[in-house]
Amino acid sequence: MPVLAPAYTQCAYRLAENLQPPSEPDRLAHAEPGSAAREELLLAKLGPRGWGRLHHFRRFYSPGWGEGRGRSLSPRATEAFFSFLAAARFPEGVQPSLFLTDEGGLELAWEENGEAVQVAFQPGRLELYRKGDGTDRELPLQRWDEAAQHLCP
Amino acid sequence: MRAICTDKWDGERISPSAFTGPDTSVSRLAVFPLEDHWELFRRGVQRPPERLLSLMVEIGVGKLAQLGQTHSPPAEITVEADAVEWNRAHAVMPGRRSRGIANRILGAAHRHLPPCEAVPGRTR
Amino acid sequence: MNPLPFLTPERLPKRIDPCPIVEAVVELRFISHEPWRNIPGMLAPLFRPRYPEESELPLNEIPEAIRQHDNNLAWQPLVQYAGPEFTLRFGPRVLTLVTPTHRYPGWARCQEELSWILEQVSRAGFVQEGERLGVRYVDFFTGDIFPRLLLEVGIAGRPVQGLEQNVTLVIPEDRATARLVLANGAVLNDGAKTETGSVLDLDVWHRFSSADLLREAPALLDRLHSLNKRIFFGLLKPEFLATLNPEY
Numbered sequence: 001m002p003v004l005a006p007a008y009t010q011c012a013y014r015l016a017e018n019l020q021p022p023s024e025p026d027r028l029a030h031a032e033p034g035s036a037a038r039e040e041l042l043l044a045k046l047g048p049r050g051w052g053r054l055h056h057f058r059r060f061y062s063p064g065w066g067e068g069r070g071r072s073l074s075p076r077a078t079e080a081f082f083s084f085l086a087a088a089r090f091p092e093g094v095q096p097s098l099f100l101t102d103e104g105g106l107e108l109a110w111e112e113n114g115e116a117v118q119v120a121f122q123p124g125r126l127e128l129y130r131k132g133d134g135t136d137r138e139l140p141l142q143r144w145d146e147a148a149q150h151l152c153p
Numbered sequence: 154m155r156a157i158c159t160d161k162w163d164g165e166r167i168s169p170s171a172f173t174g175p176d177t178s179v180s181r182l183a184v185f186p187l188e189d190h191w192e193l194f195r196r197g198v199q200r201p202p203e204r205l206l207s208l209m210v211e212i213g214v215g216k217l218a219q220l221g222q223t224h225s226p227p228a229e230i231t232v233e234a235d236a237v238e239w240n241r242a243h244a245v246m247p248g249r250r251s252r253g254i255a256n257r258i259l260g261a262a263h264r265h266l267p268p269c270e271a272v273p274g275r276t277r
Numbered sequence: 278m279n280p281l282p283f284l285t286p287e288r289l290p291k292r293i294d295p296c297p298i299v300e301a302v303v304e305l306r307f308i309s310h311e312p313w314r315n316i317p318g319m320l321a322p323l324f325r326p327r328y329p330e331e332s333e334l335p336l337n338e339i340p341e342a343i344r345q346h347d348n349n350l351a352w353q354p355l356v357q358y359a360g361p362e363f364t365l366r367f368g369p370r371v372l373t374l375v376t377p378t379h380r381y382p383g384w385a386r387c388q389e390e391l392s393w394i395l396e397q398v399s400r401a402g403f404v405q406e407g408e409r410l411g412v413r414y415v416d417f418f419t420g421d422i423f424p425r426l427l428l429e430v431g432i433a434g435r436p437v438q439g440l441e442q443n444v445t446l447v448i449p450e451d452r453a454t455a456r457l458v459l460a461n462g463a464v465l466n467d468g469a470k471t472e473t474g475s476v477l478d479l480d481v482w483h484r485f486s487s488a489d490l491l492r493e494a495p496a497l498l499d500r501l502h503s504l505n506k507r508i509f510f511g512l513l514k515p516e517f518l519a520t521l522n523p524e525y
Contacts, residue, residue, distance in 0.1 A: 013464060
């Protein structure tokens with residue numbers, strides 16, 4: 001029996017050679033276990049660009065990103081973002097833009113009848129903005145349903 | 154001058170959170186000319202390959218103050234010098250600003266594309 | 278609410294012998310406002326009294342950019358603190374408590390240790406928010422595990438038998454998710470010996486987004502442990518379970 005080489009991941013066992021998964025092709029990535037439905041939602045509502053950006057924000061923005069004060073993407077903000085996304089109906093043909101805020105939140109921006117609409121999911125609060133009716137206010141993070149109802153019913 | 158990197162620009166829209174703060178980082182054209190800011194920002198704020206400098210937006214201090222004063226409710230917008238190791242011209246816009254104000258700042262700001270990508274008709 | 282897609286026994290054994298548990302791992306994923314370079318320095322003084330052997334894990338040699346790109350590496354620990362009873366591992370976004378190989382001390386002892394660890398982590402103050410809490414058990418059996426399970430892998434209604442198999446199932450249950458890996462071609466090297474056999478690797482986790490670890494984590498971990506146990510015993514054929522001398 002060969003001596004096992006030191007593992008880079010800390011796992012108690014190895015699979016025999018024949019059972020080891022082949023390396024992932026460049027253009028194929030496995031969804032994180034249990035998150036296939038979220039991946040689908042993200043792709044349906046924000047398209048491949050939004051999907052890719054969220055993965056980037058989650059993976060690559062470590063504490064202190066940007067000019068030194070950026071925070072990592074907040075799991076609380078991400079939960080609220082996904083709940084909002086499931087409830088939201090965006091105008092026909094509109095794909096919102098997705099951004100990472102310096103506080104570790106996510107921000108969606110799109111237009112409705114040519115006017116800006118935005119919602120930011122910050123770690124403890126929501127920021128709502130719609131130019132058309134003068135909405136510019138904050139809500140507690142857990143009131144994402146109210147935000148979805150107001151901005152994209 | 155505010156650097157806009159890929160976290161605040163997706164090729165279509167600029168994130169208004171670039172100006173909501175807290176303590177928005179900017180740079181003063183009075184210290185370094187516009188052309189020098191490309192290199193300055195590339196060295197100071199880019200973290201390739203994931204975070205790239207995409208644009209710069211320019212707005213005067215006087216215009217910022219005016220936008221704050223004419224907003225409802227009015228807000229004081231200031232810019233304070235805050236030299237850092239990588240940029241003598243560095244300054245901050247202290248505190249947080251509402252989305253309404255941040256959107257007006259973006260609307261009034263002048264956008265600059267990197268010199269090699271400046272295609273007529275694409276911005277400005 | 279998603280119930281489990283299969284039945285689990287009403288009574289769960291307290292103990293089985295021989296115990297197939299190779300190791301149990303409790304994992305907390307989190308985000309921090311502290312850069313990773315500062316975290317080991319904050320942890321060492323807190324954990325040294327109970328976990329005196331500090332070492333870097335091999336993954337620490339790999340550049341951050343590569344680790345972040347690889348799904349298998351992004352949430353892995355980089356440093357380890359070993360004590361006489363447990364091992365603690367930390368990474369930029371993860372903390373794991375690992376039981377000693379083949380010497381599972383029981384859930385009650387794990388819970389006790391975890392509450393001490395969570396207290397230290399809370400004191401250190403580097404966890405901004407929790408992201409995911411998980412309880413994973415790795416069990417090893419000699420021979421082929423598949424004929425001894427209620428789960429069947431088949432083609433056109435006929436069970437596949439005697440082939441090398443590696444099966445992964447993701448099972449949702451309420452707000453938890455379980456990932457079950459079953460393989461009949463696993464190699465185990467516990468330091469003393471190397472053997473081949475089957476592995477039943479069951480990781481159960483809960484997406485968790487709280488800044489208040491001390492208040493919320495213990496009850497959640499308890500729930501995840503129970504769920505893990507229900508799934509494990511729900512998979513075993515009664516005649517196989519009988520060979521493990523269950524104590525109720």
